[in-house]
Amino acid sequence: MKNRKKPNEEQNRKLSRRDFMSAAAAVAAFTIVPRHVLGGPRRIPPSEKLNIAGIGVGGQGSGDLRAMESQNIVALCDVDWRQAAGTFRRYPNAKKYKDFRIMLDKEDKNIDAVVVATPDHIHAVASMAAIKRSKHVYCEKPLTHSVYEARVLAKATREYKVATQMGNQGQASEGTRLMSEYIWAGAIGPVREVHVWTDRPLRGLNDVWWPQGVGRPTGKEDIPSTLDWDLWLGPAPQRPYSSAYVPFKWRGWWDFGTGALGDIGCHRIDPVWRALKLKYPISVEASCTLVNTETFPVASMVTYHFGARDGFPPVKLTWYDGGIRPPRPEELEDGQHLGTNGILFVGDKGKMLEYTLIPESKRKEFGTPPKVIPRSPGHHQEWIDACKGGKPAGSNFDHAGPLAEAVLLGNVALRPELKEKLTRTSLLWDSKNLKITNLPEANEFLRCSYRKGWTL
Amino acid sequence: MRNLERTAEGQDRGFVRRDDQLNKGTGLSRRDFMGAAAAAFTIVPRSVLGGARHIPPSEKLNIAGIGVGGRGAGDLAAVSSENIVALCDVHQSHAAGTFKRYPKAKKYRDFRRMLDQEDRNIDAVVIATPDHTHAVATMKAIKMGKHVYCEKPLAHSIYEVRKVTEAAREAGVATQLGNQGQASETTRLVCEFIWDGAIGPVREVHSWCNRPISPRGIDRPKDKHDVPPTLDWDLWLGPAPERPYHPCYLPFSWRGWWDFGTGVLGDIGCHQLAPIFRALKLEYPTCVEACSSGVNSETAPLASIIRYEFPVRYDFPALKLTWYDGGLMPARPKELKEGLRFGNADDNLFLGDRGKMLGHRLLPESRSKEYGRPPKILARSPGHHKEWLDACKGGPPAGSNFEVSGPLTEVVLLGNIALRMGQKLYEKGLKLYYDGPKMKIINLPEANKYIRSEYRDGWTL
Numbered sequence: 001m002k003n004r005k006k007p008n009e010e011q012n013r014k015l016s017r018r019d020f021m022s023a024a025a026a027v028a029a030f031t032i033v034p035r036h037v038l039g040g041p042r043r044i045p046p047s048e049k050l051n052i053a054g055i056g057v058g059g060q061g062s063g064d065l066r067a068m069e070s071q072n073i074v075a076l077c078d079v080d081w082r083q084a085a086g087t088f089r090r091y092p093n094a095k096k097y098k099d100f101r102i103m104l105d106k107e108d109k110n111i112d113a114v115v116v117a118t119p120d121h122i123h124a125v126a127s128m129a130a131i132k133r134s135k136h137v138y139c140e141k142p143l144t145h146s147v148y149e150a151r152v153l154a155k156a157t158r159e160y161k162v163a164t165q166m167g168n169q170g171q172a173s174e175g176t177r178l179m180s181e182y183i184w185a186g187a188i189g190p191v192r193e194v195h196v197w198t199d200r201p202l203r204g205l206n207d208v209w210w211p212q213g214v215g216r217p218t219g220k221e222d223i224p225s226t227l228d229w230d231l232w233l234g235p236a237p238q239r240p241y242s243s244a245y246v247p248f249k250w251r252g253w254w255d256f257g258t259g260a261l262g263d264i265g266c267h268r269i270d271p272v273w274r275a276l277k278l279k280y281p282i283s284v285e286a287s288c289t290l291v292n293t294e295t296f297p298v299a300s301m302v303t304y305h306f307g308a309r310d311g312f313p314p315v316k317l318t319w320y321d322g323g324i325r326p327p328r329p330e331e332l333e334d335g336q337h338l339g340t341n342g343i344l345f346v347g348d349k350g351k352m353l354e355y356t357l358i359p360e361s362k363r364k365e366f367g368t369p370p371k372v373i374p375r376s377p378g379h380h381q382e383w384i385d386a387c388k389g390g391k392p393a394g395s396n397f398d399h400a401g402p403l404a405e406a407v408l409l410g411n412v413a414l415r416p417e418l419k420e421k422l423t424r425t426s427l428l429w430d431s432k433n434l435k436i437t438n439l440p441e442a443n444e445f446l447r448c449s450y451r452k453g454w455t456l
Numbered sequence: 457m458r459n460l461e462r463t464a465e466g467q468d469r470g471f472v473r474r475d476d477q478l479n480k481g482t483g484l485s486r487r488d489f490m491g492a493a494a495a496a497f498t499i500v501p502r503s504v505l506g507g508a509r510h511i512p513p514s515e516k517l518n519i520a521g522i523g524v525g526g527r528g529a530g531d532l533a534a535v536s537s538e539n540i541v542a543l544c545d546v547h548q549s550h551a552a553g554t555f556k557r558y559p560k561a562k563k564y565r566d567f568r569r570m571l572d573q574e575d576r577n578i579d580a581v582v583i584a585t586p587d588h589t590h591a592v593a594t595m596k597a598i599k600m601g602k603h604v605y606c607e608k609p610l611a612h613s614i615y616e617v618r619k620v621t622e623a624a625r626e627a628g629v630a631t632q633l634g635n636q637g638q639a640s641e642t643t644r645l646v647c648e649f650i651w652d653g654a655i656g657p658v659r660e661v662h663s664w665c666n667r668p669i670s671p672r673g674i675d676r677p678k679d680k681h682d683v684p685p686t687l688d689w690d691l692w693l694g695p696a697p698e699r700p701y702h703p704c705y706l707p708f709s710w711r712g713w714w715d716f717g718t719g720v721l722g723d724i725g726c727h728q729l730a731p732i733f734r735a736l737k738l739e740y741p742t743c744v745e746a747c748s749s750g751v752n753s754e755t756a757p758l759a760s761i762i763r764y765e766f767p768v769r770y771d772f773p774a775l776k777l778t779w780y781d782g783g784l785m786p787a788r789p790k791e792l793k794e795g796l797r798f799g800n801a802d803d804n805l806f807l808g809d810r811g812k813m814l815g816h817r818l819l820p821e822s823r824s825k826e827y828g829r830p831p832k833i834l835a836r837s838p839g840h841h842k843e844w845l846d847a848c849k850g851g852p853p854a855g856s857n858f859e860v861s862g863p864l865t866e867v868v869l870l871g872n873i874a875l876r877m878g879q880k881l882y883e884k885g886l887k888l889y890y891d892g893p894k895m896k897i898i899n900l901p902e903a904n905k906y907i908r909s910e911y912r913d914g915w916t917l
Contacts, residue, residue, distance in 0.1 A: 299749040
């Protein structure tokens, strides 16, 4: 890494081409202290309780912790103590922190595992800090903020042999299993086309969960006394506080979130990933409404192409968000709802909406496919079991890493800086080398530079 | 009296035009055609009014402009080989440039007054008002036996389009819609490639445009503004419902507001879908569905996809036609070589059983080179505006005369109904099924309210 200058605050948030080391080289160069030096995770028999710390404990974090209350919740960390107040009250015995780095230092001996539910831009640094201390990690989706981070994080968990799980709880559902089982039983024949959609960021007809397609706020706002803005920013570039980001609305901002695709893609593409044994896309392209360097577009369509895999033909996967959807399949009877966050498989011999064969007559005729996938004890329980020496959780980072990479690669195809170039080509993806092969300047969007003081 | 000068030739021309269009398969079967004409709407027979005067090619037309700023200025410039005798605009400052350019033309604010006062001095009108005024202006001119050039879309509602189309047929006036691309070489090539079987039977077409270029997905403003002294707001509103003036509506941005405009599809659809209609002889669709980035009762959305399904026609198989706007577009066809542009500005992608065509380029490039050009079977145009001028002087009907552009506009406007009913259809799990000849949405009665808009008191078609 000798040629690489450390990015500083004055530099553009993107790495210039000269400064930029290929993401692949960076992954290779990423050094992890062997776990025998650190001792690895402690062995916990199933009869014992895990000691769990939460990082980002308001919002979804509070829900994740509730799902793990069978264990000991020993420490809680949040940069916004008002947002975290309810969770703090619920676990009065847990120690409270603002900075996860301090918490991990001080509580190292008291913690077996962490639950990370911060905004997306903190996922990787917090997860990595925990992994390096041999803590098991449950991290909310999307696994990380950049493709590079997802690759490095998955690599680290293999080295440290910690138990991991991404927060896409739908993976543990009956529906996800049925989708695979129908496809594997040949219910619709070979699948060459899949459509996945969400109405997010729309919330109903005329409201949004969070704004997209907007510029940076110009007004000055006082930082709430309960919020540590500098810690909230974490590795992201410095900018003044605004209530346009916190809480929850950070999802729409490139520096912090990953848009509708990042929010929902890891949920809804996951069953497709499993059923069709997807590994990595060979190309990705996108079209969208006006997009700027601040926020994601109001609506987008992202198209992935996957090559042939293990007896599966090449498949085209199209993602839609912001109210845009695929055409209503003619096999779907009038009156049947297409779904707000849906999946449509198009096979050579039929179609399947979620895990329902269409039309109804086809579903009845086919019956149920053989149950070949073990059912889950529950998404969070899977991880708790894995932490105690059980089998890997369903969305462990070896699975979730590549899935998150593909999702985040879709966002690269939406970058406004690449828009003109991408009228002449798709992004061709070399997953092995973590590299966009036909548009070198696109590679800089595989990583984000970190503010001084932050490392992975 | 020149405008009473009606000849048998003039009569025949009217009928010849109609039959000619029928034979070309413009979308209306003869039965539909007669059915539509027999509807309740009554038009004073043109023998009473005198019809259009006979003008030999050697003579100049006397043309009046209605809505003469913006696009209207361009249209008038394109017909300025003729006499521009009167100009009408409700917005004096917006029209100022055009007024200066034609200093001898009489100036008006209200097209009704202009037509009444200048009746004897005008042969033809060019209408380039906002969409919500197209039909009332067009209809009055037609009823007075004037030839009409009207900007696209032909009208603001399907009902208006139908009535205007019928009236033009009855009156035997020469008409042209402002979709100038119809006169292009491209449009002809699209037809000739497809009719030559270059890509085989076409079952799927994708059409897109990256507009809008004015705000969408917004609510009605609440702040108050004084009406500029040069604007007659009441006349600008015309038949549209009363509302306070606001600069967010004009100029141009009215396109996004449902009461005045017709969104991107209305703005561009009549341009972009015209070659598809012509090449594939489209008539009314059986159904349509739409999704969007959010549509409200005030404005069109920022982005939408509208999907039409057309039945089998003549020798053409059933067709799925997908419209995208707001920057959305179909995925890059794999036949298009890396490095070749596939932009979101606007284009049409035809998917045939034996190949693909982007605009009028066969894909891949090698196929295009190998194929060369299809046989030239369509007559080339002397120019879009010239077509109309010729038609006014007894020449053949213009390429986008209302028999052709009426049905096209109806289908475009039907897309907007699907868009406005999109969420309802989605919740009910339906596509919108349509009976074109009857102008009726079959499976969602409440959607029919958008077929025809209510006019303010004092305005009629």
